[in-house]
Amino acid sequence: QPELVGDFGVLMVWADKVRRLGVRTNAETPLDCQVARDFGAEGIGLCRTEHMFFDAARITAVRQMILAPDEQGRRLALAKLLPEQRDDFRQIFEVMVGLPVTIRLLDPPLHEFLPHNQSEFEEVAKAADVGVETLKQRASELHEFNPMLGHRGCRLGVTYPEIYEMQARAIFEAACEVAEASGEAPIPEVMIPLVATARELELMKDVVNRMAREVFAEKGREIEYLVGTMIELPRAALMAGEIAEHGEFFSFGTNDLTQTTLGVSRDDAGRFLTQYVDKGIFPRDPFVSLDIEGVGQLIEIAAERGRATRPGIKLGICGEHGGDPASIAFCEKTGLDYVSASPYRVPIARLAAAQAALNRS
Ligand code: PEP
Ligand code: MG
Numbered sequence: 001q002p003e004l005v006g007d008f009g010v011l012m013v014w015a016d017k018v019r020r021l022g023v024r025t026n027a028e029t030p031l032d033c034q035v036a037r038d039f040g041a042e043g044i045g046l047c048r049t050e051h052m053f054f055d056a057a058r059i060t061a062v063r064q065m066i067l068a069p070d071e072q073g074r075r076l077a078l079a080k081l082l083p084e085q086r087d088d089f090r091q092i093f094e095v096m097v098g099l100p101v102t103i104r105l106l107d108p109p110l111h112e113f114l115p116h117n118q119s120e121f122e123e124v125a126k127a128a129d130v131g132v133e134t135l136k137q138r139a140s141e142l143h144e145f146n147p148m149l150g151h152r153g154c155r156l157g158v159t160y161p162e163i164y165e166m167q168a169r170a171i172f173e174a175a176c177e178v179a180e181a182s183g184e185a186p187i188p189e190v191m192i193p194l195v196a197t198a199r200e201l202e203l204m205k206d207v208v209n210r211m212a213r214e215v216f217a218e219k220g221r222e223i224e225y226l227v228g229t230m231i232e233l234p235r236a237a238l239m240a241g242e243i244a245e246h247g248e249f250f251s252f253g254t255n256d257l258t259q260t261t262l263g264v265s266r267d268d269a270g271r272f273l274t275q276y277v278d279k280g281i282f283p284r285d286p287f288v289s290l291d292i293e294g295v296g297q298l299i300e301i302a303a304e305r306g307r308a309t310r311p312g313i314k315l316g317i318c319g320e321h322g323g324d325p326a327s328i329a330f331c332e333k334t335g336l337d338y339v340s341a342s343p344y345r346v347p348i349a350r351l352a353a354a355q356a357a358l359n360r361s
Helices: 006-018 030-038 049-053 059-067 071-095 118-128 132-142 154-159 161-182 198-219 234-238 254-262 270-278 295-309 325-334 343-360
Strands: 022-026 044-048 100-104 187-192 226-231 249-252 314-317 338-341
Touching: 006 343, 022 030, 022 343, 030 071, 030 343, 044 049, 044 338, 049 071, 059 071, 059 118, 059 132, 071 100, 071 161, 118 132, 154 161, 154 198, 161 187, 161 198, 187 198, 187 249, 198 226, 226 234, 234 254, 234 295, 249 295, 254 295, 295 314, 295 325, 314 325, 325 338, 325 343, 338 343
Parallel strands: 022 044, 022 338, 044 100, 100 187, 187 226, 226 249, 249 314, 314 338
Antiparallel strands: none
């Protein structure tokens, strides 16, 4: 049990007395949620639902859904996924009782969901009752040369809204079930990924709100929830004033925001960034420690424009930088409400948040 006891526990209590920033965690399994909670996480700042879709027991249904030729085919596969997804959220809500849980709707690089070999194609063909050749044809239609700049994030929700409908239904059904069983309502915050325009968020928020209304009517119970967005594209940061009309919170996705602002692939950067740091082009690896001059400026712009539209809009950060002390100092200075770090970095984030608060006072 990774509880913080002894002198270290005392130090953490002192840190909590002086820090202003909230500290949440990035987690999507009940075990990680529990570890983070024991380490003092005050909620989930990012639950990446695509990780749940890779589960071996359901990947065939996911592939069936992605490769379906039409909405009806997708809905058939989604019906298989709904009970499992509801169970995922129910378990997380149970661990995080009393704390906010930010659930990000599906943000896959689509190619990771496509079958990779003959036997995977055969499994999907059997489940969907269609020929392997038909599936291969469909997979080649979905092929992308640049998946990280492609059909991912809310773009998937815009083109296939039934996917986000299923996920939103699963969230609200799970929340109602937990409220019913425990007497304490979960606090879901539904987050839309990779938004670039206000209209994308408006469309996706309508899907989420519609599912909430449907589920609450069916269950005879209402759960309070928020709908917000990731800010992880430069355009989203610049348009934050318009985007805030539709979102009740922003969470800065600094992994993608760094990638898209610098035009450097987050997956391949290691090949040359060390030299860039050695030669003084960047002070530190910008995927580890926030590029405050560039990416940080976009965050400041977004915070300012978002607040101008919606005073008091909740602001957090959920990229890897949320667990990096220098980046946390920047978050303190910018007045964000919380940082979200991976479970084992939660204690460091608590200490760094306290240090940042002390340095300001
Ligand atoms: C991000 O882009 O910073 C983020 C948190 O989302 P992901 O890492 O899942 O793309
Ligand atoms: Mg991202």
